[in-house]
Amino acid sequence: MSKRLKQLTKNADKNFNQMIIGVLIVAIGIFLWADKNYFFWPPQLRLLMNSEWSDIVFICLGICLLFTALTGNRSRKFQSILLILASAAVAMLLAEQVWHVLGAHKVEMIMAVILDAGLLTLLIRCAYKN
Template identity: 35%
Template sequence: MALLGLDLWSMPRYFFWPPQYVSLMNDDGIDALAVFIGIGLLTYAAFGTHNNRMAGVLLVGSVAFVSLIMVIELLHMVFIHQYQMGISTILCLYMILNIMDIAKNRNTRE
């Protein structure tokens, strides 16, 4: 998550369609949110804490962000035929499935 956010943060013009939403889709605040969630996930894993509420917020935030990125990339592929975003779309789908599997199978006992 942190690397995905940093990658999007480093490319200020990654998304370019639809033109009326370009500034919103390339907003640095949204990219910083992904970096923050990624650092939160790393910190949560490093300290070995078991807080169900924090884990839920981090997992929901990460799957929501990756889902948003995947939908935007799909829109680029379908409507303006930018097929080079296909690999990253597939990787986003893999991340979503992986996060959902982690959320389903993790130990919720404190």
């Protein structure tokens, strides 16, 4: 059992950036699941933007990224697909938040925009190194 734990620790250390990304994406998914009124503008798209499906996608992507990082990224192709999907999801979230800041003048969301831009940068770096 100790050998498996050492291997998991070694994999987590080797894929630390991917572990951080996975945790952050799971946290975003949980937050969006809990707050069903996070997106409000434009009113016509409110239901679509606050859909539970997007929350589920974020949580599943984050868990998959964590799992592949802990198992040592055995399949580079699967890891690449996960990183691309996660980048697309975070980019869409970033676009929605920028839309709120610029269109609805919700300046309070600027911190979320900055943090999501940082997460997207980390995702792109991780995909590039893959």
